[in-house]
Amino acid sequence: MHKPALPLEGTDSFQDQIRIVLVETSHSGNIGAVARAMKNMGLGNLWLVNPNSFPDEASYARSSGASDVLDRANVVSSLDEALADCVLVMGTSARGRKVPWPVIAPPEAAVAASENATNGPVALVFGRENHGLSNEELQRCHYHIHIPSNPDYSSLNLAMAVQVMCYELRMHFLRSLEGGEGSPYLKPMTAPGDPGWDVPPAPVNDVEGFFGHLEQVLVDVDFHRRENPRQLMTRLRRLFQRARLDQMEINILRGILTSVQKAAGAKADSKITEADSKATGQDNGHV
Known part of the structure; x- marks a missing residue:
């Protein structure tokens, strides 16, 4: 049904404790695109709450080699099941609320997720393609994550929103590595003399x-x-x-x-x- 996947990269705790939760996804292709976004950033713990269609050929086709993330995905019938053992829950939301809720930006959310992951699973919850998470679902979250997109066109594709968060998690993970292990990924290479440049600078x-x-x-x-x-x-x-x-x-x-x-x-x-x-x-x- 699908081609073999390359192995995930990253520590087991980083992969397994950070839980990406998709609620009632309408299009299975978006699930595949999310799996690809996750694997790009070294994550692999995907939970699906009552998806419209999964698994199917469209989801594996859109995953582009991240089929192992889909193979491991947990499919549950309610958000309660996905969050039951989590120590921290954060949900994405682009809308203001009548009752203010703690709101953080993606970089701060990544820090909070990484710090709390040592105590247990951390869930990042993403809503439906057409109208996101309901008020009741958002009230299950400790924090709301606001991605500061263009206010005149703020709606993000599901996989794009997941990619933003996975990228922030990845950057925080690399910065936290001891002994400079993350340095090759983070240091720029812009001129002769930088690590990785093929020819020495001219004297x-x-x-x-x-x-x-x-x-x-x-x-x-x-x-x-x-x-x-x-x-x-x-x-x-x-x-x-x-x-x-x-x-x-x-x-x-x-x-x-x-x-x-x-x-x-x-x-x-x-x-x-x-x-x-x-x-x-x-x-x-x-x-």
Whole structure:
């Protein structure tokens, strides 16, 4: 019915204690999309309260390889069954209430979920596609989670809402890992010298050699005059310094400049040869 799934990633407690609960989901494809969102972020504990249709081909097709999450899903007939052993319950809601309820944003919800998961299961509850959770269901929650979407178009697709929360949980999980185990996932890689960059940064001497070469080529092609420099080289220097070139990039740029010099020299020689030829022809005509 479905292709084998790759294994889940993450600690058992992180996977099992955080419970994603979907209430009366109308479209089984959305259940598959939720499973995919969960597995993307290392979660695998899915509970389904009275789904309209599950399991079926649509849910497995939309899971895109997260079939093991669907295989393990707990299907129950009421929200009470899904929440019975939980120590913390948080439900998503985009609507204001007549009676104010504790409301937290996704990052704070992830912190609360992770902290309470050491004491027992934590449930994140998501409502129906068309009208979310009822007032009675929301009153079963310790907190309401508000995803600060565009107020003029605040309704999120079910799987998108789950993805937002799973992402926040994932980030909190990675930050909490000891010994820097989460660092490769969290540290940016934007320039030479960052972990993971394939070539070392170019040393200052090589960069200065490139700038000297660049200026000479610009002079050779009559684009730049040393006696009237204005700010051309200053601005070009700022441009390339902002790029933080690595050694391979310096070599490539120097190779390009050398080719430009050769091409410019060949054209200059061609013009000289052509001029000499015309002069010779004129001289011969006079002879």
